[in-house]
Amino acid sequence: xxxxxxKGTATRQRILEGAAAHIREHGVATMTLDDVxxxxxxxxxxxxxxxxxGREELLLxxxxxxxxxxxxDQQPQLGDLTSWAAWxxxxxTVVDRYRRQGRLCPLNSVTSQLGxxxxxxxxxxxxxMHRWQAEIATGVRHMQDAGEIDPGLDPDRAAAALLAxxxxxxxxxxxxxxxxxxxxxxxxxxxxxRASKLASP
Amino acid sequence: xxxxxxKGTATRQRILEGAAAHIREHGVATMTLDDVxxxxxxxxxxxxxxxxxGREELLLxxxxxxxxxxxxDQQPQLGDLTSWAAWxxxxxTVVDRYRRQGRLCPLNSVTSQLGxxxxxxxxxxxxxMHRWQAEIATGVRHMQDAGEIDPGLDPDRAAAALLAxxxxxxxxxxxxxxxxxxxxxxxxxxxxxRASKLASP
DNA sequence: GCCATTTTGGACTTGACAGTCCACTTTTGG
DNA sequence: CCAAAAGTGGACTGTCAAGTCCAAAATGGC
Numbered sequence: 001x002x003x004x005x006x007k008g009t010a011t012r013q014r015i016l017e018g019a020a021a022h023i024r025e026h027g028v029a030t031m032t033l034d035d036v037x038x039x040x041x042x043x044x045x046x047x048x049x050x051x052x053x054g055r056e057e058l059l060l061x062x063x064x065x066x067x068x069x070x071x072x073d074q075q076p077q078l079g080d081l082t083s084w085a086a087w088x089x090x091x092x093t094v095v096d097r098y099r100r101q102g103r104l105c106p107l108n109s110v111t112s113q114l115g116x117x118x119x120x121x122x123x124x125x126x127x128x129m130h131r132w133q134a135e136i137a138t139g140v141r142h143m144q145d146a147g148e149i150d151p152g153l154d155p156d157r158a159a160a161a162l163l164a165x166x167x168x169x170x171x172x173x174x175x176x177x178x179x180x181x182x183x184x185x186x187x188x189x190x191x192x193x194r195a196s197k198l199a200s201p
Numbered sequence: 202x203x204x205x206x207x208k209g210t211a212t213r214q215r216i217l218e219g220a221a222a223h224i225r226e227h228g229v230a231t232m233t234l235d236d237v238x239x240x241x242x243x244x245x246x247x248x249x250x251x252x253x254x255g256r257e258e259l260l261l262x263x264x265x266x267x268x269x270x271x272x273x274d275q276q277p278q279l280g281d282l283t284s285w286a287a288w289x290x291x292x293x294t295v296v297d298r299y300r301r302q303g304r305l306c307p308l309n310s311v312t313s314q315l316g317x318x319x320x321x322x323x324x325x326x327x328x329x330m331h332r333w334q335a336e337i338a339t340g341v342r343h344m345q346d347a348g349e350i351d352p353g354l355d356p357d358r359a360a361a362a363l364l365a366x367x368x369x370x371x372x373x374x375x376x377x378x379x380x381x382x383x384x385x386x387x388x389x390x391x392x393x394x395r396a397s398k399l400a401s402p
Numbered sequence: 403g404c405c406a407t408t409t410t411g412g413a414c415t416t417g418a419c420a421g422t423c424c425a426c427t428t429t430t431g432g
Numbered sequence: 433c434c435a436a437a438a439g440t441g442g443a444c445t446g447t448c449a450a451g452t453c454c455a456a457a458a459t460g461g462c
Contacts, residue, residue, distance in 0.1 A: 125376040161389035164382040168369030175326040188362035
């Protein structure tokens, strides 16, 4: 597989997206390779041609695919946390994104299936968390520069806390189907940032 | 299985705890029933005798078992959030509990394996979250009564946000191995509660 | 001690699914 | 136009694990 022709990349992409779609709809545990083949009108030989390590490699690719989507779906709001209105709009974007996603979280499915062997999956999530946290922290610094947040507050730690709240909110949603916790966590996190200014000027 | 003799309950318990231990050590995806049998010195017929629905029923039982442990491990601190020192001590208990647990979260493993069929698993988690949140909310009300928290704050919503932070912190720990996010979320949540008093006296 | 019930061992069946293989077709580049 | 490389179809195999079954052993009430 030195080079992929246009047709080749298209097929590879079709398999990848088909697998991702199946996982989003039905979870990963029930997904068989044959399911993916049927849905994408491809054959075994193609799947193993583009993903020589089979299922494991495919799942890892899906993890990367989904991780990228997570941040993309929050843009442009996440990259522009420069006013309280912008924060609020980002908050709404996040809630909406996960409400749409429903009870199944593809990334969580895939990583918990790949488990602790295949450290690649954990690396994908870890990197996603770092990037996500960095973007939030940048937003916090913006607001500090604008004098809207206590400058004594550690932006990375604040971002870490906020990010944890989001993750937990989504996790709870996977069981309850409700976004209440996600919303509460985001609102409390943002409220805390806003309140910090009042407490210290 | 109308009645279980003492020997019977002991065997059932041995199977249950053996499965839980395996999952805590190696995750659920790799666990086979034979693994459990080998580890607990039991046979197929015993497993299916005590868990007629086989693997699924066993995993559900493990989920319940682990859910109970989660709250137990936080006692007595969680049930006695009546001073800021007590809150801090609870915070330390939680961090310590999950640091010990390491990167594998049995409950998350099991529920994501059982998936959306077997709604029982989701019900177990949902109930755990409700109980957990209720205990935190009780703590918030205590502090409101003591005049340490803004009485205008909604205890259930505050508890929901704090709980989300914990869940997310643990989830992130599963990938990173670090408890930083968990600690940040707890500290921020508690700080927010404390700060609410100052903002509204 | 005896009968009913529960508990146990482990061989066997069944099915499913990941992964292999090879023959055939299409595309590419010169 | 034609070789070489890339892409494709799908039958086939091997493995592995869940679940079934039955006969034997232990247990418990009377």
